[in-house]
Amino acid sequence: MPDGALTVLDVQGLKTVFKIRGGEVHAVNDVSFDLKSGELLGVVGESGSGKSVTMMSLLGLLPSPPADVRGGTVTFDGQDLLKVDAETLRTTRGGKIGFVFQDPMTSLNPVYNVGMQIMEPLRKHMGMTKKQAAVRAKELLELVGIPDADQRLKDYPHQFSGGMRQRVMIAIALACDPKVLIADEPTTALDVTIQAQILELMKDLQERLGMAVIWITHDLGVVAGIADRVVVMYGGQIVEQAPTRELFKNPQHPYTRALLKTVPRVSGGREERLEIIEGQPPILGASPTACPFRDRCDVALDRCAHENPSRYDVGNNHDAACFYDARTGEPRDV
Amino acid sequence: MFDDTKSATKLVEVNNLKMHFPIHTGLFRRHTGDVKAVDGVSFDIFEGETLGLVGESGCGKSTCGRAVLRLYDITDGSIVVDGDSIGDVAQKDLRGKRPTMQMVFQDPQASLNPRMTVQAIIQEPLDEHTSLSKEEKREKVLALMDQVGLNRKFSGRYPHAFSGGQRQRIGIARALALNPKFIVCDEPIAALDVSIQAQVVNLLEDLQKEFGLTYLFISHDLSMVRHIATRVAVMYLGKIVELAPREELYAEPLHPYTKALLSAVPEPDPELHDKMERTILTGDVPSPSNPPKGCNFCTRCPAVMDICKQIDPEYREVLPGRFVACHHYNDVTTSAEQTAASEASDRQSLSNTNTKNQPGESS
Incomplete structure (x- = not known):
């Protein structure tokens, strides 16, 4: 990632609430982050931490009701995506911002061949003729490493394996030369050897095409290998943000530190017993007035129960939302 | 075939296990082929140990686990669990054997009946296999809930009221109810x-220590295994390609797939x-x-040789306790030669990956 690169996507104070029977679920709370051009940003968190909902809300992909994007700004291309009309949003989605979803089987249409599905954004967004689109579709399939592209364009999704389907999804997302690609757990449904192929492909494509990528995952190993910068989410909030190396070398938030310890590895020393994080992730029933991690935290302070910490800068472009300062081992003086 | 010096006794012996599912096609549903989900697998599990079975999806590891418990009628091979051969026993005659061997399933959402309370779920094996009184069963269920870390107060609740981790604890408690020796x-x-x-x-480790359980732990997560x-046994396309003690397998894997x-x-x-x-x-x-x-892995193997496309390599013990099915270790008898062969295949795999050869093209 080039230093001092331009910010292509800037999210400030995003807040999304789901209305359910008898209450609300505060799935995303005051989430702010930015994405620089040519950067690969990893978003890590467990299920229910709000990572997917964040990305869906900023593209207006959540059905409303039940979802309600209550606040915040999403600046892309000089516009606030939360305020623009439906038509502008439609040309942005799939055109300037590409999206790859987790499950390649359910996100491809089983009754159209993949050629049609790759050509659809080309014809809708780029105004290509059928012939032009077919040529470009073939190029795209070759780009994502599918052999025999001419023939494969006529095949249906069920004729592809899981890894190949995900390559098709990536081809569709890349069709209109997006500035930003959002990939939501794109390798979670795949085997490790296929995951390694897709990660390699993604890194290669990002370097060649120079786009910015947001990579959502729950796997710290994937992030370590691919991301330039990492955002850690817990309970609908960003709890820590840092460049990848800095985060792994010097984790500040108790959740990140616990998470790094709880994952066993295939190399290096083997622990006799796994470290665990006691308890369960929080239920986000109300607007948070306390730290979401306090019940599972080993350094919780009294104030954690009635104040929600904001993100404090700890240097090296690194910040953590915690009242406890891991560098000094003392409570923060704020 | 496993004449190790280990004093431990074999609890499970599986020999040449095959599980083929027939494919029927056409108007008359003629038998036109077989899905060879498990195709000649042999391994032993010693009492008190955990055998990890790893592989990618579709390699037959789950089928293998289910076949070992005779949840299927197996195609071929023999299975011995705790001294009894169960490979060719009729399902109805297996009931007496079931309490010794139990299973914990993958999806706790799907493997627990949503209309039964936790009490009823954990109690069901007791109803089926024991003649305890109502009060004794209730006590046993509550004791089991304590053991797996579930709050006794929740025994009247239904599975939907629990989180994924807690549901898995219910599944584990159910598997433990009959004091089994072997759990898949x-x-x-x-x-x-x-x-x-x-x-x-x-929790699984604690229970193993407490009750002396033996596990067959099926997973695709190599770091957790x-x-x-x-x-650890590594499966690929219906066969075990390598089986070795944990440290050796992770420190120095022999098979190119591993x-x-x-x-x-x-x-x-x-x-x-x-x-x-990489x-x-x-x-x-x-x-x-x-x-x-030939070898099932020959289409993707970075160190493929001509012989691999002709002859299926034999699954054999190349070092004490280390089993591999690969032609690279055909003539290996001493450990020095073994290291040499391993290095040779390393070199070859390196040169192959560098040139990004399509597998299948002879190198």
Whole structure:
């Protein structure tokens, strides 16, 4: 990632609430982050931490009701995506911002061949003729490493394996030369050897095409290998943000530190017993007035129960939302 | 075939286990082929140990686990559990044997009946197999709930009221109800979040120590298997390609597939990640209904030789306790030669990955 690169996507104070029977679920709370051009940003968190909902809300992909994007700004291309009309949003989605979803089987249409599905954004967004689109579709399939592209364009999704389907999804997302690609757990449904192929492909494509990528995952190993910068989410909030190396070398938030310890590895020393994080992730029933991690935290302070910490800068472009300062081992003086 | 000096007794012996599912096609549903999900697998499990069974989806590891418990009528082979041969016994005659061997399933959402309370779920095996009184059963269920870390107060609740990790604890309590000796854990943590996985794995380890349980731990998560297993078997397309004690397998894998599999696991440390040499396999797993001629791995193997496409390598013990099915270790008798062969295949795999050869093209 080039230093001092331009910010292509800037999210400030995003807040999304789901209305359910008898209450609300505060799935995303005051989430702010930015994405620089040519950067690969990893978003890590467990299920229910709000990572997917964040990305869906900023593209207006959540059905409303039940979802309600209550606040915040999403600046892309000089516009606030939360305020623009439906038509502008439609040309942005799939055109300037590409999206790859987790499950390649359910996100491809089983009754159209993949050629049609790759050509659809080309014809809708780029105004290509059928012939032009077919040529470009073939190029795209070759780009994502599918052999025999001419023939494969006529095949249906069920004729592809899981890894190949995900390559098709990536081809569709890349069709209109997006500035930003959002990939939501794109390798979670795949085997490790296929995951390694897709990660390699993604890194290669990002370097060649120079786009910015947001990579959502729950796997710290994937992030370590691919991301330039990492955002850690817990309970609908960003709890820590840092460049990848800095985060792994010097984790500040108790959740990140616990998470790094709880994952066993295939190399290096083997622990006799796994470290665990006691308890369960929080239920986000109300607007948070306390730290979401306090019940599972080993350094919780009294104030954690009635104040929600904001993100404090700890240097090296690194910040953590915690009242406890891991560098000094003392409570923060704020 | 496993004449090791280990004093431990074999609790489970599986020999040449085959599980083929017939394919019927056409108007008359003629038998036109077989999906060879498990195709000649042999292994032993010693009392008190955990055998990890790893592999990618579709390699037959779950089928293998289910077949060992005779949840299927197996195609061929023999299974001995706790001294009794159960391979060719009729299902109705197996009932007496069932209490010794139990299973924990992958998806706790699907394997618990949503209309039964936790009490009823854990009690069901007791109803089926014991003649305890109502009060004794209730006591036993509550004791089991304590053992797996569930609050006694929740015994009247239904599965939907529990989180994924807690549901898996209910499944474990049910498997423990009849004091089994052998438990097959089929991907017990795959559906759980990272922070909950460790809780369940620690629970399984505690229970093993307490009751002297023997596990067959099926998983695709190589790092978790490294943590829990005593020995590890690696499956590919219906066959075990390598079986070795944990430390040896992870420190020095012999089979090219094991090497590739281990190098594909993302390392949660950016420094190490950059230093690692990766073998990226090309292509996908072939269909188990139409496996390639010769070695099953020959279509993707970075160190493929001509012989691999002709003859299926024999699964044999190349070093004490280390079993491999690969032609690279055909003539190996001493450990010095073995190291040489391993280095040779390393070199070859390196040169092959550098040139990004399509598998199948002879190198």
